[in-house]
Amino acid sequence: MKNIDTFNFSNRKVLVRVDFNVPLNDKFEITDPTRIDAAIPTIKKILSGGGAAILMSHLGRPKNGPEEKFSLKHVVPYLSKKLGVDVKFADDCIGDTAKELAVGLRPGDVLLLENLRYYKEETKGDVEFARKLSEPGDVYMNDAFGTAHRAHASTAIIAQFFPEDKLFGYIMQNEVKNIDKVIHNTQKPFTAILGGAKVSGKIEIINNLLDKVDNLLIGGGMMFTFIKAFGGNVGNSLIEDDLVEMARSIAEKAKQMGVNLYIPTDTVIANDFSNDADHKESDVNTIPDGWMGLDIGTETVRKFTVIIENSKTILWNGPMGVFEMENFATGTKAIAEAIAMATENGAFSLIGGGDSVAAINKYGLKEKVSYVSTGGGAMLEYIEGKELPGVKAIKE
Ligand code: AMP
Numbered sequence: 001m002k003n004i005d006t007f008n009f010s011n012r013k014v015l016v017r018v019d020f021n022v023p024l025n026d027k028f029e030i031t032d033p034t035r036i037d038a039a040i041p042t043i044k045k046i047l048s049g050g051g052a053a054i055l056m057s058h059l060g061r062p063k064n065g066p067e068e069k070f071s072l073k074h075v076v077p078y079l080s081k082k083l084g085v086d087v088k089f090a091d092d093c094i095g096d097t098a099k100e101l102a103v104g105l106r107p108g109d110v111l112l113l114e115n116l117r118y119y120k121e122e123t124k125g126d127v128e129f130a131r132k133l134s135e136p137g138d139v140y141m142n143d144a145f146g147t148a149h150r151a152h153a154s155t156a157i158i159a160q161f162f163p164e165d166k167l168f169g170y171i172m173q174n175e176v177k178n179i180d181k182v183i184h185n186t187q188k189p190f191t192a193i194l195g196g197a198k199v200s201g202k203i204e205i206i207n208n209l210l211d212k213v214d215n216l217l218i219g220g221g222m223m224f225t226f227i228k229a230f231g232g233n234v235g236n237s238l239i240e241d242d243l244v245e246m247a248r249s250i251a252e253k254a255k256q257m258g259v260n261l262y263i264p265t266d267t268v269i270a271n272d273f274s275n276d277a278d279h280k281e282s283d284v285n286t287i288p289d290g291w292m293g294l295d296i297g298t299e300t301v302r303k304f305t306v307i308i309e310n311s312k313t314i315l316w317n318g319p320m321g322v323f324e325m326e327n328f329a330t331g332t333k334a335i336a337e338a339i340a341m342a343t344e345n346g347a348f349s350l351i352g353g354g355d356s357v358a359a360i361n362k363y364g365l366k367e368k369v370s371y372v373s374t375g376g377g378a379m380l381e382y383i384e385g386k387e388l389p390g391v392k393a394i395k396e
Pocket of ligand 1: 201
């Protein structure tokens, strides 16, 4: 496989699939440029190597073709400033304008193409559309990890038109390297911490982790389906009744495989789903009717902290409670801090999934964990053991 650090970009036009799917306000100003910032090292590498970059991305979910609020032209001023280059813009991602602008590119130039999803063919993975997209480039690079689990025209299908000249950008390279560290070259003990709202979205990941981890810690709304499975009274807590049986079989499987499955023993309960609700600590098995568990309790935090601090590899996905509400954020914050502490003592920690990333950022711990994955869905699918189309297209 070609490597960005050693690839010869000189006089080549590199078509890069980036993830510039950034939030815009009503004035079309970028409210969080994290995704653009993350791609800057990749783009600069191409430019400093004597190449030109043609950038393509999606933005939002346009339903029927072009719409002002989904135009990537809103990104041009910020990108130009970040790169110190006057970024050119093609108002259509395929066709003559894009081709003509691409022909005029000199080493060091950057061209941004209009939103790929103005065409339905993009998400359908249409081959002819991918061929048209491929036309202006000599090299194809994928640096959009967030969409690597989709077989879209620009993320996977297009790679066939560059059999010799395709590679990962830095974001993709780092994501794959760091996730591989957790699932393939694991230092033991390996602890996975799973939280968030529901078990349903995480069954496959739990199943795939059982033959890898030593400890599996469960928190968040999903804990109550397990507690119910063991016969506890969960009151009005979040429950997926159709998964109670599944929770039981996961626990059974964990036992057979020698995995320590830890379900919280205490919880913070509230009489309403609101930060202002009355709240108190409770045993997880005796939650009164009318009350719901919204965070893990003090004893659980203490136990989880000890396990985390004795781990060498840590994977965290999903908050321990409703951390958006101050009164139910204690568990999530404590777990984030324990992970930071373990990392300081030499553990490798990988954080992924929208809400755990938000929590790590909220508590200012981003620099204190080993790696924060940018692609929630893509990371989970990779850990589940699925081959990501965007990764496969470059590797094969
Ligand atoms: P997910 O997208 O599945 O990772 O779920 C994240 C969401 O789970 C966050 O918005 C949390 O507020 C929510 N959550 C965490 N714990 C609970 C709980 N005990 N009850 C209800 N929602 C929760």
